[in-house]
Amino acid sequence: MHLATQRFASPTTARGVSLALIALVVLVSPAAPAVSEVSALQSATGSKIAFVSTRDGNPEIYVMDADGSNQTRLTNNPGRDGAPTWSPDGTRIAFASSRDGNSDIYIMDADGSNVTRLTTDPADDGGPSWSPDGSMIAFDSDRSGSSQVWRTNVEAGNWGYNLTQLTEDHPLGRVNNFLAWSPDGRWIAFEADRDRDDPEIYVASSVDGTYQQRLTFTRALDEVPSWTPDSKQIVYSTDVDGEPQNGNYEIYIMNVDGSDKRRLTNSPGQDSNPTVSPDGKQIVFDSSRDGVTEIYVMSIDGTNQVRLTMSGTERTGNDRGVSNGNPAWSPF
Numbered sequence: 001m002h003l004a005t006q007r008f009a010s011p012t013t014a015r016g017v018s019l020a021l022i023a024l025v026v027l028v029s030p031a032a033p034a035v036s037e038v039s040a041l042q043s044a045t046g047s048k049i050a051f052v053s054t055r056d057g058n059p060e061i062y063v064m065d066a067d068g069s070n071q072t073r074l075t076n077n078p079g080r081d082g083a084p085t086w087s088p089d090g091t092r093i094a095f096a097s098s099r100d101g102n103s104d105i106y107i108m109d110a111d112g113s114n115v116t117r118l119t120t121d122p123a124d125d126g127g128p129s130w131s132p133d134g135s136m137i138a139f140d141s142d143r144s145g146s147s148q149v150w151r152t153n154v155e156a157g158n159w160g161y162n163l164t165q166l167t168e169d170h171p172l173g174r175v176n177n178f179l180a181w182s183p184d185g186r187w188i189a190f191e192a193d194r195d196r197d198d199p200e201i202y203v204a205s206s207v208d209g210t211y212q213q214r215l216t217f218t219r220a221l222d223e224v225p226s227w228t229p230d231s232k233q234i235v236y237s238t239d240v241d242g243e244p245q246n247g248n249y250e251i252y253i254m255n256v257d258g259s260d261k262r263r264l265t266n267s268p269g270q271d272s273n274p275t276v277s278p279d280g281k282q283i284v285f286d287s288s289r290d291g292v293t294e295i296y297v298m299s300i301d302g303t304n305q306v307r308l309t310m311s312g313t314e315r316t317g318n319d320r321g322v323s324n325g326n327p328a329w330s331p332f
């Protein structure tokens, strides 16, 4: 974990364990909702973006149209609510919240109603990412003693939740988190500090955590991976340009084998938390390039960068300011 990264949605930042939104983007929904449900969710532009804002005093989850219009609050709780991730059918949002005293995973309908609690462990659970078939959620938890990647069924069913730990504890308690389930269902991408004091991007089998492959090899902070809809590329954030761990993150894209890494942003602020639109043509991300953290969108090749939120304010004295970040593009 890295102080340089903007982690305002985390309920546990003070401990150095934090959560993020990793959007799960799917090209095809295996369990399509009823037509009426889909049409109710679709905006005029055909897509929604969930995000986290502190504009109402503490971190809450909001949703907006993909052009930045119709910004609506979905949670209203004094706890820290963050890390929104869409169900593959677009009807629900999983998120992390500290509303019951420690960070747990919750699920709500896409309009904010029907909130249910998925995890109840006294350890911190966060950073959910939905499986593309909708049946499971991967998340990070320190219930084993250090932050590791876990998954659980969304419904108990006849065989229970089948809670499974996918990454192993390390003697030094290093972290594996900021995970994203691949749209083809086979892989979970995550960042891990396990090798050294700077994180790298890994992928592992979503079945049992095997076949782990490390995709970055830098002294930089390589973080917050997310997938393109075809599962062939990963977008992420890194401060690899300039001095090691300088904190100036840029959005990069690479092939799933780690090849062909390309920089998409070039701003003096922190550019982070990218997720890809369901048509694979755009990336939504957050950036502090204009002085406060706001949400931006760009084409998949880095062109046409446009700011979507405008309500951020700077920290001054005891005023913690307002930030908008951790965007997640809906699957429709």
Ligand SMILES: [Ca+2]
Pocket (backbone or CB within 6 Å): 058, 059, 060, 075, 076, 077, 078, 079, 080, 081
């Ligand atoms: Ca809240």
Ligand SMILES: [Ca+2]
Pocket (backbone or CB within 6 Å): 198, 199, 200, 216, 217, 218, 219, 220, 221, 222
């Ligand atoms: Ca690194």
Ligand SMILES: [Ca+2]
Pocket (backbone or CB within 6 Å): 248, 249, 250, 265, 266, 267, 268, 269, 270, 271
């Ligand atoms: Ca930057």
